[in-house]
Amino acid sequence: MSLGVQEIVLIIIVILLLFGGKRIPELARALGRATFEFKKAKEAIKKETEALEAEAKEKPTEYQPKDDPKNPQV
Numbered sequence: 001m002s003l004g005v006q007e008i009v010l011i012i013i014v015i016l017l018l019f020g021g022k023r024i025p026e027l028a029r030a031l032g033r034a035t036f037e038f039k040k041a042k043e044a045i046k047k048e049t050e051a052l053e054a055e056a057k058e059k060p061t062e063y064q065p066k067d068d069p070k071n072p073q074v
Helices: 005-019 024-058
Strands: none
Touching: 005 024
C-alpha cells in the first residue's frame, strides 16, 4: 500500500489547517530532534549489548552439577 500524490496533498492540507503555517517549522524541528535522540539512544543500546556479548564470550560461566555437595540445588 503506497500513498499517491492526491493522498499526500490531502494530508499536507489537513496539517496546514490543523497547525497553521507558522507552527509547522517548529513541529518539524521538534520531530527532527526527537528522531536524533531516538537514533542516539538506539546506538547506545546496541553498543552496550555488543559489549555485554563480548564480555560473556570472554569469560564463560563455570558449570556446577546439581549433585555437587558444595553447591546444593533445590
